[in-house]
Amino acid sequence: AQRVTQPEKLLSVFKGAPVELKCNYSYSGSPELFWYVQYSRQRLQLLLRHISRESIKGFTADLNKGETSFHLKKPFAQEEDSAMYYCALKGQGAQKLVFGQGTRLTINP
Amino acid sequence: EAGVAQSPRYKIIEKRQSVAFWCNPISGHATLYWYQQILGQGPKLLIQFQNNGVVDDSQLPKDRFSAERLKGVDSTLKIQPAKLEDSAVYLCASSLEPLKTQYFGPGTRLLVL
Numbered sequence: 001a002q003r004v005t006q007p008e009k010l011l012s013v014f015k016g017a018p019v020e021l022k023c024n025y026s027y028s029g030s031p032e033l034f035w036y037v038q039y040s041r042q043r044l045q046l047l048l049r050h051i052s053r054e055s056i057k058g059f060t061a062d063l064n065k066g067e068t069s070f071h072l073k074k075p076f077a078q079e080e081d082s083a084m085y086y087c088a089l090k091g092q093g094a095q096k097l098v099f100g101q102g103t104r105l106t107i108n109p
Numbered sequence: 110e111a112g113v114a115q116s117p118r119y120k121i122i123e124k125r126q127s128v129a130f131w132c133n134p135i136s137g138h139a140t141l142y143w144y145q146q147i148l149g150q151g152p153k154l155l156i157q158f159q160n161n162g163v164v165d166d167s168q169l170p171k172d173r174f175s176a177e178r179l180k181g182v183d184s185t186l187k188i189q190p191a192k193l194e195d196s197a198v199y200l201c202a203s204s205l206e207p208l209k210t211q212y213f214g215p216g217t218r219l220l221v222l
Contacts, residue, residue, distance in 0.1 A: 004151070009149075043112070043113075043213045043214065043215055043216075044152070044200065044213040045212075045213065046210050046211070086151050086152075088151075095140075095157060095164060095165065095207040095208065096154050096157065096165055097152075097154065097211065098154075099151030099152050099153070100151050101149065101150050101151050102150075102151050
């Protein structure tokens with residue numbers, strides 16, 4: 001079975017501090033992992049995917065198959081990073097996205 | 110480019126009533142998805158269409174939920190009869206192809222009283 005766990009429902013950090021949003025997954029094959037973000041009063045949108053290996057808005061995420069994790073990191077948080085973040089998994093060859101419960105990130109000034 | 114459109118944005122009904130939601134995907138997107146997002150949870154896929162055919166409806170409660178995409182473009186999701194636990198945001202998403210990026214609509218927030 002495919003499962004995504006985001007252990008923190010809420011995360012609050014100060015502006016300029018490092019941010020790490022945790023994501024752990026359960027899947028027996030080779031998954032594709034994603035981070036989606038939803039800013040206040042906006043639509044859910046793709047932030048980044050592990051196969052792209054790119055940094056978006058200063059965020060990076062590395063797939064760690066040994067620890068089955070895909071944590072989202074940013075070295076210096078900005079107030080505009082405040083949003084709801086969802087980790088999602090797509091199984092090998094599958095089309096369906098399985099989402100975690102989400103983490104609400106608040107950046108304090 | 111115009112994004113995924115959904116209507117209505119909000120709906121309040123009483124239990125046992127019927128309700129329908131409409132989705133217009135991004136032009137040219139062959140794949141359309143309906144998700145249910147209950148408060149405090151992540152989106153859960155209800156049904157996926159490829160053009161006008163169903164690819165995955167394994168998590169659709171078929172005794173009360175139905176969906177169609179007759180001409181391979183717009184789609185409707187219906188609940189009949191609604192239960193209290195159907196209160197949620199219903200998200201529509203579309204993608205060019207099944208393995209491509211999904212683009213989400215604004216959602217329809219349903220409250221069942």
